[in-house]
Amino acid sequence: MAKPYTMVPGFYTPAPDRYDRMEYHRCGRSGLKLSSISLGLWNNFGSVNVHENARQMLLTAFDLGVTHYDLANNYGPLPGSAEETLGRILDSDLRRYRDELVLTTKAGYHMWEGPYGDWGSRKYLISSLDQSLKRIKVDYVDIFYHHRPDPNTPLEETMGALADIVRQGKALYVGVSNYNAEQTAKAADILERMGVPLTIHQPRYNMLDRWVEEGKPSLCDVLLERGIGAAVFCPLAQGLLTDRYLNGIPSDSRAASPCVFLNEKAVTEDVLNKVRKLSALAGERGETMAQLALAWVLENPAITSVITGASRPDQIRQNVETLQKHVPLSEEEHKAIRAILTGEDA
Ligand code: NDP
Numbered sequence: 001m002a003k004p005y006t007m008v009p010g011f012y013t014p015a016p017d018r019y020d021r022m023e024y025h026r027c028g029r030s031g032l033k034l035s036s037i038s039l040g041l042w043n044n045f046g047s048v049n050v051h052e053n054a055r056q057m058l059l060t061a062f063d064l065g066v067t068h069y070d071l072a073n074n075y076g077p078l079p080g081s082a083e084e085t086l087g088r089i090l091d092s093d094l095r096r097y098r099d100e101l102v103l104t105t106k107a108g109y110h111m112w113e114g115p116y117g118d119w120g121s122r123k124y125l126i127s128s129l130d131q132s133l134k135r136i137k138v139d140y141v142d143i144f145y146h147h148r149p150d151p152n153t154p155l156e157e158t159m160g161a162l163a164d165i166v167r168q169g170k171a172l173y174v175g176v177s178n179y180n181a182e183q184t185a186k187a188a189d190i191l192e193r194m195g196v197p198l199t200i201h202q203p204r205y206n207m208l209d210r211w212v213e214e215g216k217p218s219l220c221d222v223l224l225e226r227g228i229g230a231a232v233f234c235p236l237a238q239g240l241l242t243d244r245y246l247n248g249i250p251s252d253s254r255a256a257s258p259c260v261f262l263n264e265k266a267v268t269e270d271v272l273n274k275v276r277k278l279s280a281l282a283g284e285r286g287e288t289m290a291q292l293a294l295a296w297v298l299e300n301p302a303i304t305s306v307i308t309g310a311s312r313p314d315q316i317r318q319n320v321e322t323l324q325k326h327v328p329l330s331e332e333e334h335k336a337i338r339a340i341l342t343g344e345d346a
Pocket of ligand 1: 311315
């Protein structure tokens with residue numbers, strides 16, 4: 001029998017009850033289970049950020065049963081530095097728990113100069129993953145994604161690279177991100193012919209952006225029909241679906257930061273109006289706005305996990321607490337939420 005790890009002062013010891021509060025859902029029809037709350041390292045884990053805060057966030061998440069950590073080659077800033085931060089925290093605290101972690105990375109957006117550091121060629125995907133493995137200091141990642149569709153590379157080439165990456169043991173599972181329903185179905189067909197399943201999709205989905213539900217078939221239809229899991233990004237609309245902006249734009253928020261993907265212009269009166277009403281509904285249920293927003297996404301049967309971001313450990317605690325607090329929404333509550341989101345309640 002393995003000897004239990006003894007507590008050594010100054011060394012991190014994970015919470016012994018870390019698996020008690022979290023839920024784990026099977027990713028599509030695969031055998032892989034993901035924590036329903038996951039943590040993304042897109043913002044606040046770069047070399048420009050305070051390392052100790054990044055470390056505390058990761059350890060807080062692990063202590064609460066979060067097993068799934070989402071990265072991409074270009075996360076930082078500087079690009080690549082979020083993967084280096086993870087490598088550093090594995091070294092200092094978590095390497096002995098590597099087999100308790102699902103680590104993911106991606107390639108598909110601009111990473112380096114010249115024709116081989118962007119989009120979806122075999123050349124880019126395979127060399128980018130090799131770089132990521134060195135930065136994270138691991139032999140393999142659990143999931144490798146193609147980050148966005150490439151209109152100029154044959155899908156067979158991109159999927160062929162993913163299949164080879166699995167065969168080489170550099171990733172255990174593969175996925176796609178930002179692919180629409182049709183592209184996803186095609187990618188799944190090609191991979192199936194190669195004997196490698198498309199295990200997971202990573203779409204953007206939240207109360208303010210419901211594109212995955214639209215169209216016939218919708219992306220959700222394709223995922224459910226083919227047994228592909230889904231880990232959703234920006235489930236809190238980068239913080240808009242929280243109480244963060246209800247009383248102005250805090251100076252330490254993402255909207256006030258140099259992040260180019262959310263700025264003060266996104267905090268519109270229309271969004272605030274909706275969030276105020278949703279927040280009141282959440283309050284009546286004894287939940288925070290963030291908890292209602294996360295639970296709402298997780299109630300969609302096509303969704304395996306929400307990849308949350310955070311700027312401090314307390315946000316992670318609150319987000320994981322969703323699972324203890326949430327009681328499924330009634331049909332009336334779903335209707336009321338739909339009416340708020342479409343403006344039909346006015
Ligand atoms: P979220 O929508 O969860 O937004 C996270 C932000 O919301 C935090 O940084 C914080 O903002 C705020 N927040 C989080 N929890 C709380 C809370 N309880 N109370 C108040 N505010 C809260 O996700 P992200 O936009 O960060 O994206 C999550 C992950 O998704 C990324 O890290 C990445 O892994 C993945 N992603 C993938 C993409 C793709 O193309 N595949 C694209 C984008 C993201 P503040 O900083 O202001 O405190």
